[in-house]
Amino acid sequence: MNTITLHHTLPRVFRGRTDIQSDIWQQEVTFERGHLYLIEAASGTGKSSLCSYLIGYRGDYEGTMCFDGHDIRELCTYDWTVLRQRSLSIMFQELRVFPELTAWENVQVKNQLTQYKSDAEIATYFETLDIADKRDTRLGHLSYGQQQRVALIRALCQPFDFLLADEPVSHLDAENTRVMGELMMAEAQRQGAGVIITSIGHHMDLPYEKVFKL
């Protein structure tokens, strides 16, 4: 997948509103593989909705969204499964991790599916993000910031053309934010992937090529 394009899209809840001032909604927008984007949003502007549309979880919008020119509404369940395994990695704002599994198992749930990273590579990620000692702790017992780091490792355990990170560092300190940014960019560059990061304020200090106001 090389491009994600939005043709005049708008969440259906905003329909009829005339005061929308957005770089994304009701615009022609193209995200390209290999580039880094930041979407800055105020609360309630539809940031999480945008992510839900792109991952195929919701479809309550007007206009069309296309992957490589194909309307994503035409995709079947199987297409989405393949996309989520091979082309599109997402780090959810609400994390969508499994509290009853350990940190390590949470990553393995994904990696066993994709067989993308070795155990050693994953262990290195744990070390780098300073949660190596939490490996075998049940995720439910970790802080939100620690869970965010586990969610990032999970998101990196797959091949992707685009990495979509929805407020990835909302609960991290400056040092961890920096480390996380480095890890993400290193993997994205290795894969030649595009990265789309959203934020409602506090965000990673990265060389964004384009910044959208939602």
Added chain:
Amino acid sequence: MKLIWKLLRRHLSIGQLVGFFFANLLGMLIVLLSLQFYEDIVPAFTGEDSVMKNTYIIVSKHIAATNALGGEAQTFTAADISDFESQGFTRRVGTFTASQYQVYGSLSMGGMGMGTEMFFESVPDDFVDTKWPASRDGEVPIILPRSYLAIYNFGFAQTKNLPKLSEGVVSMVQMDLRLRGEGGREVTCKGRVVGFSNRLNTVLVPQAFMQKTNAELAPNAMTEPTRLIVEVKNPTDDAIATYIQDHGYELENDTLEAGRATYFLKVVAGIVMAVGLLISALSFYILMLSIYLLVQKNAEKLQNLLLIGYSPARVSRPYQLLTIGLNALVLLLAFALLFWLRGIYLERLWQMFPTLSEGSVTTTVLIGFALFVIVSFFNIIAIRRKINRLTPRFKRLKGGLYRTINGK
């Protein structure tokens, strides 16, 4: 798979599964047991007989003290026979031919000899269901009632300390026959028992042999038959019983009773089986409700798995395997219980019907497997459909608008 199972087994209700397990086991066992019991017991009534079909009835005239003394005819006249033939329920009528001479049969086994006065009868060859088995040269093939052997084995041999004889042993022994007719005419020949019948209450020889010996030994005797063999269309037909009663005839075997008994047995077995199937169906619902509840409780987890790239097929699999496993366990346990119970009732049955041959279990086993396959198939489909509903699908509406089906 292990991790997925660890996630998805949450909220699994052991109580519900145990409930399903026993309900399904009960249903399955009732279905299989009623089927098997029917298979096993029906031969006791219908007496599936290698010699005589169960659509044959044997008719004689009623013997009462008065007509025995008064000399009223107990034989069937040509008019009686043609009247019988003209009845709607009749397919064809044959007559029994009795030997018009005395028969003395003896056999010797291992230096021990036994002999008895006896008689022969014959019916037209096409009434004997199987062809007369080929007998060795000059031997007269004989078909004995199975009850004779039972009387000997359980009555006579037991009290006299004589060896019990199996059908196989009896068939191996050659019999010496001495036939003595009018005017001291005598014929000796060899005979051999070639078969046993549950239904024909006579010592049967081939029609041709009977005609030949009667002509030779009693050329002047001409008698009318005392018994008829009738092939009917449906032995459970009420008209037969009425006709026979109206004409003062008697049925010599219990085909009609057996026909009715079989019919009722079929009805009862059918009702019991239906109850079993109903219980099975209800237990199927318990399982489905339990799994639906499980899917509902784990919906968020299932959805997360789908969103990180698991296919619906893959997340359905643990639940599908669980149900197949349970169904297989139920099937195996039902088979085990079935064979155990069958052992118990067969023992009782054999005490009542010593000659009863064991019914086949093939049908029951096949039906059991068929039920397993059908139920598992529907389980698999239902689970998959339920999981599929967790994945959002979009539908193009008129005017280019879209609506999300399920999902948010």
